[in-house]
Amino acid sequence: MTGLCGAIQGHVQQFAHGTGIRVRLDIPATIQRLDQDTELALFRVAQESLTNIQRHSGSKSASLRIWREAGQVCLEVKNSGRGVRRKSSRNAEVDSGIGIAGMQERLGQLGGRLQVSSTSRGTAVRVTVPIHAPEHPSRSG
Ligand SMILES: Nc1ncnc2c1ncn2[C@@H]1O[C@H](COP(=O)(O)OP(=O)(O)O)[C@@H](O)[C@H]1O
Numbered sequence: 509m510t511g512l513c514g515a516i517q518g519h520v521q522q523f524a525h526g527t528g529i530r531v532r533l534d535i536p537a538t539i540q541r542l543d544q545d546t547e548l549a550l551f552r553v554a555q556e557s558l559t560n561i562q563r564h565s566g567s568k569s570a571s572l573r574i575w576r577e578a579g580q581v582c583l584e585v586k587n588s589g590r591g592v593r594r595k596s597s598r599n600a601e602v603d604s605g606i607g608i609a610g611m612q613e614r615l616g617q618l619g620g621r622l623q624v625s626s627t628s629r630g631t632a633v634r635v636t637v638p639i640h641a642p643e644h645p646s647r648s649g
């Protein structure tokens with residue numbers, strides 16, 4: 509996964525430089541390249557989640573992890589700091605701006621999902637996307 513991994517590393521470096529927010533990265537080398545749509549979607553989630561941490565969390569550190577399990581690739585971006593604030597007592601749902609809703613829609617198109625969990629102590633964004641195994645030429649005969 510040199511493509512996605514390298515892109516995230518580069519972005520995180522720039523982000524840290526521009527914002528003073530340190531991001532701990534955990535992306536094992538054993539993760540291989542994924543299809544382009546999946547890599548792009550995961551990159552956008554990483555980017556938007558870090559932007560959200562800068563804009564909304566007040567936190568000076570974050571962590572970003574990618575791993576594979578059971579035919580899926582998973583990504584988690586976490587920060588401590590304040591959680592998602594409810595904007596209105598009338599609205600029980602977490603207020604979902606373009607960023608989170610847009611990411612959810614994009615992941616839905618890939619058969620994946622994105623969940624945000626938040627408490628007064630921090631926020632986590634978790635994504636799972638099914639991995640479509642590349643088709644091998646059949647070796648019958
Ligand atoms: N890491 C975070 N910490 C605290 N609040 C967050 C975090 N990420 C998102 N939020 C909250 O969730 C809302 C929706 O996020 P998003 O859909 O990206 O919209 P936007 O960033 O444009 O406001 C934000 O307005 C903010 O209130």
Ligand SMILES: [Mg+2]
Pocket residue numbers: 556559560605607608
């Ligand atoms: Mg946002």
